[in-house]
Amino acid sequence: MTAPQKSAGTVASVMTEDRKFPPPAEFSARARIGSLEDYQRLYDAAAADPEGFWGERAAALPWTKPYDRVLDWNPPEVQWFPGGRLNASAACLDRHVAAGRGGKTALVWVGEPTGERREYTYAQLHAEVCRVAAGLKALGIKSGEVVSIYMPMTPELVIAMLACARIGAVHSVIFGGFSSEAIADRNQDAGAVAVITADGGWRRGTQLPLKKNVDVAVARSPSVKHVVVLKRTGQPVEMVAGRDVWWHDLIEGMPSDMPPEPMDSEAPLFILYTSGSTGKPKGIKHTTAGYILWAQTTAEWVFDLRDDDLFWCTADCGWITGHSYITYGPLAAGASLLIYEGAPNAPHEGRFWEIIEEEKPTIFYTAPTAIRSFMKWGMQHIEGRDLSSLRLLGTVGEGINPEAWMWYHEVIGGKRCPIVDTWWQTETGGIMMSPLPGCTPTKPGSCTLPLPGVVPEIVDAAGHPVARGDGGWLVLTKPWPGMLRGIWGDDQRCRETYWSRVPGKYLAGDNARQDSDGYFWIMGRIDDVLNVAGHRLSTIEIESALVSHPSVAEAAAVGRPHDVKGEAVAVFVTLHKSAEASDALKEALRKHVRQQIGALAVPDDIHFAAILPKTRSGKIMRRLLRDVAAGRETVGDTTTLEDYTVLATLRGNDE
Ligand code: WT7
Secondary structure (H helix, E strand, O other): OOOOOOOOOEEEEEOOOOOOOOHHHHHHHOOOOHHHHHHHHHHHHHHHOOOHHHHHHHHOOOOOOOOOOEEEEEEEOOOOOOOOOOOOOHHHHHHHHHHHOOOOEEEEOOOOOOOOEEEHHHHHHHHHHHOOOHHHOOOOOOOOOOEEEOOOOOHHHHHHHHHHHOOOEEEEEEEOOHHHHHHHHHHHHOOOOOOEOOOEEEEEEEEEEEHHHHHHOOOOOOOOOOOOOOOOOOOOOOOOOOOOHHHHHOOOOOOOOOOOOOEEEEOOOEEEOOOOOOOOOOOEEEOHHHHHHHHHHHHHHHHHHOOOOOEEOOOOOHHHHHHHHHHHHHHHHOOOEEEEEEOOOOOOOOHHHHHHHOOOOOOOEEEEHHHHHHHHHHHHHHOOOOOOOOOOOEOOOOOOHHHHHHHHHHHOOOOHHHHEEEOOHHHHOOOOOOOOOOOOOOOOOOOOOOHHHHHHHHEEOOOOOOOOOOEEEEOOOOOOOOOOEEEOOOOOHHHHHHOOOOOOOOOEEEEEEOOOOOOOOEEEEEHHOEEOOOEEEEHHHHHHHHOOOOOEEEEEEEEHHHHOEEEEEEEEEEOOOOOOOOOOHHHHHHHHHHHHOOOHHHHOEEEEEEOOOOEEEOEEEEHHHHHHHHHHOOOOOOEOOOOOOOHHHHHHHOO
């Protein structure tokens, strides 16, 4: 293979994937956006007159005071709908109840312990949110103050978020798998005045000590005055008098109807902490009107939500996916949601398929890391399960290897369900690029085309657009309603991270390329690029080549220093249960990569590993693997690592 020479900032693409799947005709016939012409018309309308386009869509929001203008844009300062007032919880609940849809199912919840199940209608969810909101207000929590939420994936987590929104408090959800240090750091950074938690939560059959973690954290969080505790598992906890209150006591006697606080369009709705490549987590700030509009509109477009759908997003509300596609987007759209408390392999590796058979969701949205686990766990958990309720599948969080895409399409989707591979970020607030299931032909591994209102560009390090087909930095050139409004307490870091390397444009931090159809292919994080003999290679392409080998379940590719080539390719590979690690398999994998991609990408080092180091949201931490591959100690931040023992094990496995 002769890889073309690239200018600085560009990445060589060596992957060819030319399978293409048109949307099924029956799906298109009933879809909200049923043809590419309709998509193009919307896209052009949003590009030609963004203010008219978004103004029209914002008309349905429950404004209590009309806005003055649609958009003020002075990069990176942005305001959507300045002067307007509304409340996010009213957009998700009150307007549906007022429109006579109070009896519709809002939420179906399945607990991890088998047999636990609850259902809420919109009217019931509204009443619960009002009670908790009134309780929080009675504690003295005020509009604009920050409340941390550290809870298991129960309906009360969604209720707590909406209750904060109702009184204008800014929520900061902290994933229930994080440690007490992580809670303390986030409490301090945000100046949180209260923490809402639970005694414990279920995870793979064990009880997480949530309240205990909060106690340790709050000892180091001087701003926290109140701790609200939901009784979930019943495990013993210590209650601190004057500080701690049980959830059930908080809502005792509280009204089931309580008017929402009218909030400015640009009032902060929530902070969500996300890890930077190094250093302390960043509190990404989202505001009210633009965020709600973006979450709702993208949910309707991408998931083609209909009145009779039951939408299962498997994310936890500790991540942005749970904010935008559990709590805010689908509820603002008036959809019915399914949520599940626990792990996909608890109590057995077929749990998700059992839930689908029983609850009959129509839309299923999950992460590629989960899909690769399902493949690894094997067909015996899926065969015989009735998955016929599904009509649409989605993925989010990282690139999906074409092999995993095909498996998802064939095994879970029964070849009849379109797949929406959705590219977005905590910072973007909602989906930015994705197929629209009724109109966009899909290609395995591509997030296809930008949504209306999204204007991406691929540029080199000087900020110039690269040639079609070349890889480079993905930037967004126009403001969109769901965009971040800053990093909490650190405007300078926000400017430096997102707005200064390519002045005036939003730097997503991902590499991408566009193919001859204009489809986008995300190639991995900018910081993860390999540079072999002067050619920059993308991690996802090498990994996808490996995953397409029948023995490989998961793979991570990184560069390590090499005297001659600059960097050598090192890969970490986990195998399917049936496969066995051997030198012969290493040779076979090298040969396979050579066939799939070419000599340049053939791994110099192959490490077999039982598991790969991942963040708690399932992303492979290639930064740590680079250290292992180079035989270096890890110096950077490892607090987001899911399982600390993985690193030690990997080092032990070194050749
Ligand atoms: C980063 C954002 C988006 C919500 C959950 C993760 C990667 C996300 C895709 C996709 C390829 C993807 C990117 C992005 N990513 N979706 N469909 N294809 N890469 O949010 O933790 O803020 O991570 O996840 O690298 O920048 P996040």
